[in-house]
Amino acid sequence: MKNDLNDKQIQILEVAEKLFAEKGFDGTSIRDISKVAKINIAMVSYYFGSKEKLLESLVLFKTSGLKEQLINLIEENLEPVAKINKLITLYINRINCNRGIYRILHFELASKKRVLELPSFSEIKKSNLKSLELIIKEGQAKGVFRKDVIIPLITPTILGTYFHFQMNKPFFEDILNLKTEESYNTYIRTDLTKHIQQTIKALLVYEN
Amino acid sequence: MKNDLNDKQIQILEVAEKLFAEKGFDGTSIRDISKVAKINIAMVSYYFGSKEKLLESLVLFKTSGLKEQLINLIEENLEPVAKINKLITLYINRINCNRGIYRILHFELASKKRVLELPSFSEIKKSNLKSLELIIKEGQAKGVFRKDVIIPLITPTILGTYFHFQMNKPFFEDILNLKTEESYNTYIRTDLTKHIQQTIKALLVYEN
Amino acid sequence: MKNDLNDKQIQILEVAEKLFAEKGFDGTSIRDISKVAKINIAMVSYYFGSKEKLLESLVLFKTSGLKEQLINLIEENLEPVAKINKLITLYINRINCNRGIYRILHFELASKKRVLELPSFSEIKKSNLKSLELIIKEGQAKGVFRKDVIIPLITPTILGTYFHFQMNKPFFEDILNLKTEESYNTYIRTDLTKHIQQTIKALLVYEN
Amino acid sequence: MKNDLNDKQIQILEVAEKLFAEKGFDGTSIRDISKVAKINIAMVSYYFGSKEKLLESLVLFKTSGLKEQLINLIEENLEPVAKINKLITLYINRINCNRGIYRILHFELASKKRVLELPSFSEIKKSNLKSLELIIKEGQAKGVFRKDVIIPLITPTILGTYFHFQMNKPFFEDILNLKTEESYNTYIRTDLTKHIQQTIKALLVYEN
DNA sequence: AATGAATGAGTGTTCATTCAT
DNA sequence: CATGAATGAACACTCATTCAT
Numbered sequence: 055m056k057n058d059l060n061d062k063q064i065q066i067l068e069v070a071e072k073l074f075a076e077k078g079f080d081g082t083s084i085r086d087i088s089k090v091a092k093i094n095i096a097m098v099s100y101y102f103g104s105k106e107k108l109l110e111s112l113v114l115f116k117t118s119g120l121k122e123q124l125i126n127l128i129e130e131n132l133e134p135v136a137k138i139n140k141l142i143t144l145y146i147n148r149i150n151c152n153r154g155i156y157r158i159l160h161f162e163l164a165s166k167k168r169v170l171e172l173p174s175f176s177e178i179k180k181s182n183l184k185s186l187e188l189i190i191k192e193g194q195a196k197g198v199f200r201k202d203v204i205i206p207l208i209t210p211t212i213l214g215t216y217f218h219f220q221m222n223k224p225f226f227e228d229i230l231n232l233k234t235e236e237s238y239n240t241y242i243r244t245d246l247t248k249h250i251q252q253t254i255k256a257l258l259v260y261e262n
Numbered sequence: 263m264k265n266d267l268n269d270k271q272i273q274i275l276e277v278a279e280k281l282f283a284e285k286g287f288d289g290t291s292i293r294d295i296s297k298v299a300k301i302n303i304a305m306v307s308y309y310f311g312s313k314e315k316l317l318e319s320l321v322l323f324k325t326s327g328l329k330e331q332l333i334n335l336i337e338e339n340l341e342p343v344a345k346i347n348k349l350i351t352l353y354i355n356r357i358n359c360n361r362g363i364y365r366i367l368h369f370e371l372a373s374k375k376r377v378l379e380l381p382s383f384s385e386i387k388k389s390n391l392k393s394l395e396l397i398i399k400e401g402q403a404k405g406v407f408r409k410d411v412i413i414p415l416i417t418p419t420i421l422g423t424y425f426h427f428q429m430n431k432p433f434f435e436d437i438l439n440l441k442t443e444e445s446y447n448t449y450i451r452t453d454l455t456k457h458i459q460q461t462i463k464a465l466l467v468y469e470n
Numbered sequence: 471m472k473n474d475l476n477d478k479q480i481q482i483l484e485v486a487e488k489l490f491a492e493k494g495f496d497g498t499s500i501r502d503i504s505k506v507a508k509i510n511i512a513m514v515s516y517y518f519g520s521k522e523k524l525l526e527s528l529v530l531f532k533t534s535g536l537k538e539q540l541i542n543l544i545e546e547n548l549e550p551v552a553k554i555n556k557l558i559t560l561y562i563n564r565i566n567c568n569r570g571i572y573r574i575l576h577f578e579l580a581s582k583k584r585v586l587e588l589p590s591f592s593e594i595k596k597s598n599l600k601s602l603e604l605i606i607k608e609g610q611a612k613g614v615f616r617k618d619v620i621i622p623l624i625t626p627t628i629l630g631t632y633f634h635f636q637m638n639k640p641f642f643e644d645i646l647n648l649k650t651e652e653s654y655n656t657y658i659r660t661d662l663t664k665h666i667q668q669t670i671k672a673l674l675v676y677e678n
Numbered sequence: 679m680k681n682d683l684n685d686k687q688i689q690i691l692e693v694a695e696k697l698f699a700e701k702g703f704d705g706t707s708i709r710d711i712s713k714v715a716k717i718n719i720a721m722v723s724y725y726f727g728s729k730e731k732l733l734e735s736l737v738l739f740k741t742s743g744l745k746e747q748l749i750n751l752i753e754e755n756l757e758p759v760a761k762i763n764k765l766i767t768l769y770i771n772r773i774n775c776n777r778g779i780y781r782i783l784h785f786e787l788a789s790k791k792r793v794l795e796l797p798s799f800s801e802i803k804k805s806n807l808k809s810l811e812l813i814i815k816e817g818q819a820k821g822v823f824r825k826d827v828i829i830p831l832i833t834p835t836i837l838g839t840y841f842h843f844q845m846n847k848p849f850f851e852d853i854l855n856l857k858t859e860e861s862y863n864t865y866i867r868t869d870l871t872k873h874i875q876q877t878i879k880a881l882l883v884y885e886n
Numbered sequence: 887a888a889t890g891a892a893t894g895a896g897t898g899t900t901c902a903t904t905c906a907t
Numbered sequence: 908c909a910t911g912a913a914t915g916a917a918c919a920c921t922c923a924t925t926c927a928t
Contacts, residue, residue, distance in 0.1 A: 080288030214422030256464035496704030630838030665831040672880035
C-alpha cells in the first residue's frame with residue numbers, strides 16, 4: 055500500500071475509523087462503510103485489497119508522526135515533571151484526536167484472533183516506551199524521580215486511565231454531568247489530563 | 263431471564279465467555295459456541311432468546327456478588343491505605359478471574375452500537391463507585407488522604423491500568439520476559455497489583 | 471457425507487447434474503441451482519458444505535453400482551467377443567443415462583485446477599480397468615484375441631469415441647440428419663454402439 | 679476481428695490458451711490472464727471486445743492452417759493405410775501441439791451455454807470430414823478398405839481416443855508409469871498414436 | 887492508442903433465527 | 908422440553924466491463 059492516498063481513499067479511511075470505533079471491526083461491514091462514505095462497495099477491496107488490509111492502512115495512516123513528536127519532546131529543555139506532564143498532554147491529545155484508531159489499535163489488535171501484518175505496530179510501542187524511559191531516567195538522574203518505579207507500567211496507567219474513561223463515556227457523562235460533547239471533551243483535556251498528570255507525578259516523586 | 267440456570271445453560275455461558283473474550287462478540291458466532299459447548303445451535307436462541315440476550319445473561323451471571331464483597335470490605339476495620347490496597351487487590355483478583363466477561367463488559371458494551379437492556383449494569387458501576395467513595399472519604403476524614411482528589415477518576419486509573427496491561431498481553435509478555443501463562447498471571451497478582459496500589463496511594467496521600 | 475440422501479438433496483443433485491453438464495462447474499452458480507431446484511440458496515451449503523463438496527456428493531451418488539454390474543458381466547458365460555460387446559453396451563448405456571455426471575467426471579475433474587477429495591474416483595477407474603483386463607485376458611487365453619494389444623488404451627477408444635460424439639452433438643445432429651432428441655439417442659444406442667463394438671472387435675481380433 | 683494481430687495481442691492469446699486449458703474458460707478470469715501476460719486488465723476488452731470474443735479470436739488464431747495440411751496429404755501418392763496412418767499422425771501431432779485450444783474447442787464450445795459466433799468452426803469440421811472421406815473412399819476404390827464403415831464415426835474414434843487419454847492424464851501417468859512430462863509426450867507420439875492407427879486400420883480393413 | 891479508475895452485478899459462504907415436530 | 912431442518916439476509920470479495928483521459 056502506497057503512502058500517498060487519494061481523496062477517496064482518505065475519505066474511506068475516515069469513515070472506517072469512525073465506524074470501527076463505534077461498532078468494532080467485526081461489527082462494521084464494508085457495506086456500512088461504503089454506505090456512509092457514499093462509495094461503491096467494491097471500492098474498499100479495490101483500493102485496499104481486503105477489509106483487513108483496510109484496517110492495516112488505517113493504522114499506518116493514523117499513527118504516523120507520533121514518534122517525531124516524542125523525539126522533539128525529549129530534546130526540549132524542561133524540568134522532569136514538566137516534561138512528563140507535557141508527554142501526558144501530548145499522548146492524551148493525540149489519542150483523543152484519533153480515538154477511533156487508537157481504540158481499534160489497543161483492543162481489536164490485541165486479541166488473539168487478529169494477526170495483522172503489523173510488525174511495525176509492536177515497534178511503535180517499543181519506541182514509545184523507549185522515549186518514556188529516556189525522560190524518566192533523565193528525571194531520576196536529576197534526583198527528582200524515584201528509582202524503584204517499573205517504567206513499563208507507567209504507560210498502562212496513563213493510557214489505561216484515559217481509555218477506561220473513554221470506554222465508559224455514557225457512565226461518566228452521567229456521573230460528571232457532562233451534557234454536551236464539548237463539555238465532555240473539555241473535561242478530558244483539562245480535568246482528566248490533570249488527574250493523570252497528578253497521578254504519574256505522585257507515583258514518580260512520592261517516596262513511600 | 264431467570265436467575266436459576268441449569269447445567270447446560272451454565273455450560274453455554276462458560277463457553278461464550280471464553281470465546282467472546284478471545285474473538286469479541288461479533289467475532290464469535292453461535293455456531294462457534296454450540297460447537298465448542300457441544301450443544302445444538304438452536305439451544306442458544308432457545309435458552310437465551312438471542313445472541314444479545316445471551317450476552318446479557320452472561321454479564322448478570324458473572325458480575326453478581328461483587329457488591330457484597332465491597333460492603334464487607336467497607337465495614338472492615340482497616341487503615342485507609344490498607345483498605346484501599348485491599349480494594350485494589352479485590353478488584354484485580356475478581357476481574358482477573360473473570361477477565362473474559364470484564365473485557366466484554368468494558369469494551370463491547372461501551373460501544374454506541376450495543377444498546378443492551380442492562381440498566382442494572384450502570385447501577386453496578388454506581389454502586390461500586392459509592393463504595394469507593396465511602397472508603398476514600400473515611401480516609402479523608404482521618405486526615406490520611408488528600409481532599410482535592412476527583413474520586414470518579416480513581417476507578418479509571420485502577421481498572422484502566424489493569425486492562426491496558428491485559429489488552430497488550432503479547433507486548434508485555436515480550437517486554438517483561440514473561441514466558442509462561444503462570445508467570446504472566448503471577449506478575450499481575452504481584453507486581454502489577456503493587457504498582458497500582460503504589461500509584462493510588464501516591465495519588466491519595468501525596469500533597470502537591 | 472452420508473449415503474442416504476433425502477428427497478431434497480436428491481433433487482438438488484439432479485438439478486446440479488443437469489446444470490453442471492450444460493454449463494460446466496464454474497459456469498454454474500449455486501444461485502442457478504437453487505433457482506431451478508426451487509430451494510433456498512443456503513441449502514446447498516447447508517446440505518453439502520460447499521459447492522465443491524456438492525460435486526463430490528454428486529459423483530459418488532451417480533457412480534455407485536457400476537462395479538457390481540461389471541462383476542456380474544465377468545462371471546457370465548459368454549464368448550469373448552460377445553462379452554466385450556456386452557461390456558461396451560453396458561458402458562455406453564450407463565454413461566448415456568448419466569451423461570451429465572460423466573461429462574463432469576471426465577472433463578471437469580481431469581483439469582489440474584480441480585483437486586477433489588476423491589481418491590475413490592481413481593479407484594473406480596482402476597477397478598473398471600481391472601474388469602476389462604479380465605475379460606480380454608480370458609479372450610486371449612481362448613485364442614480369440616490378439617496378445618499384443620495395450621489394454622489400458624482400449625477404454626480411451628471406447629469412451630473417447632462416445633464422448634467425442636456426444637461433445638460434438640450439434641455437429642453430428644447436422645451431419646447425420648438426426649433431427650429429434652429421440653433419433654439422436656437411438657443413433658447412440660444402435661449405430662454408434664455398433665461402431666464402437668466393431669472397432670474394438672477389429673482391434674482385438676484382426677492380426678496385422 | 680482483424681487477422682493481423684500485434685505482439686501484445688498474440689501474447690494475450692498465448693496466455694489465454696494456457697490458462698483456459700488449465701482451468702477452463704469460466705475458471706479463468708481476465709485478471710488471471712492480465713496478470714500472467716503482464717498487461718493491463720482493460721487490454722483484453724480493449725483488444726478483443728470481451729472475454730468471449732477473446733476465445734473466438736483464440737480459436738481462429740490457432741486453427742488456421744490445418745486445412746492446407748490436409749489437402750497436401752490427400753494429394754500425396756501413398757498407399758491407403760499409409761495415408762490414413764499419416765493422417766492420424768498429423769492429427770495427433772497438431773492437436774497435441776495445440777492441446778490447450780483443442781481442449782477448449784471440443785469441450786467448452788460444445789456446451790449448450792456457449793453460443794459463439796463461429797459458423798466457421800463447424801465449417802472447419804465439415805472440411806476435415808470431407809478430407810477424411812476422400813482418403814477413405816480412395817482406399818475403398820482400391821479395394822483395400824471395407825465399404826460398410828460409417829465414415830463420420832472415424833473421427834470420434836481417432837480424436838476421442840486421444841482426448842480421453844489426455845483428459846485422464848494423471849490416471850494414465852500412474853497406470854503406465856510415465857513419470858516425466860517428456861515420457862508422457864513420447865508415449866502419445868509413439869504408443870498411443872500406434873494404437874489409434876492400429877485400431878483404425880483394423881476397423882477399415884478387417885472383414886467381419 | 888492505451889490505461890488507471892471505477893462500478894454494478896454476481897460469487898460462494900455464513901449468519902442468527904424460526905419452526906414443526 | 909428440546910432439536911434438526913430450514914431460511915432470508917447479510918457477509919467479504921471477485922467478476923467482466925466501461926469510461927474519461
